[in-house]
Amino acid sequence: MVNRSETADNDMDDSGSDEDDDDCKIKALRVLQSAQNNIFCTALLLSKYYLTYLHKNEPRIAGQTGYAKVLEILQTPNGSHKMFRMQTAVFYSLHELLVSTYDLKSSIHMNSIEALAMFLMACGHGWSNGATQYVFNHSGETISRKFEDVLHCMVAMCEDYIRPIDPNFSTTHPRISNDRRMMPFLKIALVH
Numbered sequence: 001m002v003n004r005s006e007t008a009d010n011d012m013d014d015s016g017s018d019e020d021d022d023d024c025k026i027k028a029l030r031v032l033q034s035a036q037n038n039i040f041c042t043a044l045l046l047s048k049y050y051l052t053y054l055h056k057n058e059p060r061i062a063g064q065t066g067y068a069k070v071l072e073i074l075q076t077p078n079g080s081h082k083m084f085r086m087q088t089a090v091f092y093s094l095h096e097l098l099v100s101t102y103d104l105k106s107s108i109h110m111n112s113i114e115a116l117a118m119f120l121m122a123c124g125h126g127w128s129n130g131a132t133q134y135v136f137n138h139s140g141e142t143i144s145r146k147f148e149d150v151l152h153c154m155v156a157m158c159e160d161y162i163r164p165i166d167p168n169f170s171t172t173h174p175r176i177s178n179d180r181r182m183m184p185f186l187k188i189a190l191v192h
Contacts, residue, residue, distance in 0.1 A: 083125075110138065
């Protein structure tokens with residue numbers, strides 16, 4: 001004969017074990033979901049790292065070097081005037097002056113002729129560093145460094161060639177002194 005109290009205890013044990021099983025299942029699902037979230041976040045971080053640091057664009061393969069392009073422009077009739085804003089003879093004279101007097105030098109990565117051409121094209125056409133990189137097939141750092149080298153040589157040359165007639169500016173040009181809009185500002189500047 002089965003005791004009713006034993007049957008009730010067995011029913012309570014079964015319901016308690018069902019609750020324990022449900023709690024275990026919920027905990028297992030939470031652990032599994034947490035693991036899946038961690039794997040997903042890790043995959044996102046790895047893909048971000050790969051795209052940022054490992055996946056690079058294919059290098060540009062140029063048909064010719066920047067120096068060859070410059071020589072082609074210099075040999076093309078009227079090409080030098082269109083691209084460098086000066087005739088070929090003037091370009092070569094300017095290059096020779098900058099090299100001999102103002103210490104413009106070639107480097108391993110770029111010839112001084114190419115550096116001067118790059119400088120003149122960037123200034124004459126308003127090209128950005130990226131556009132100059134595309135045309136001359138050099139890195140942005142190389143373009144920037146060589147542009148700065150040529151700029152320093154040009155500034156040094158300007159100090160020798162561009163001088164005011166009167167270095168003290170003791171006289172005022174008649175166009176400024178007769179202009180009602182400009183002269184009041186000049187008077188203020190002269191007082192201070």
